[in-house]
Amino acid sequence: MTKPRTRRRTFCTIAALFLSIAYAACSSHKARIPANPNPASIDGCWVDVFDADDFNGDKAHDRIAGPGEWSTLRDLPGAAKVDWANKIDSLIVGPHARLHVWKDEGFESTHWEFGPKTQVASLEKYNAGNQIESMKLEYVP
Ligand SMILES: [Ca+2]
Ligand SMILES: [Ca+2]
Helix, strand or coil: CHHHHHHHHHHHHHHHHHHHHHHHHHHHHCCCCCCCCCCCCCCCCEEEEECCCCCCCCCCEEEEECCEEECCCCCCCCCCCCCCCCCCCEEEECCCEEEEEEEECCCEEEEEEECCCCEECCHHHHCCCCCCCEEEEEECC
């Protein structure tokens, strides 16, 4: 009696795995990736992004929650500002996050990496001001 049940559970596990792979494959082709893809995202795994230097939120700012990958920043549903491509000037990395950013979409061209708790008042210092077009947020324990 236990055998068919185990087999069914295995089937369900495999089916769930396929569905999640299919979903991941589809979502990576979609432009619309939410600013917070995982509502139960891990505490401290985020990046605060600002449209101006010195963490000036008067213009626009957002918290992008990870872990996650954004091959484009042009369309982030759930963000206060949906289009962050080539707009970030300052940023604060959460205490449990490692931020990777790229100069072009699709994680291409120049890459910069910022560790947990990094505060960059002006990305101009790295020639990255208003240059970021894709990013990944990695969880750091
Ligand atoms: Ca800007
Ligand atoms: Ca570019």
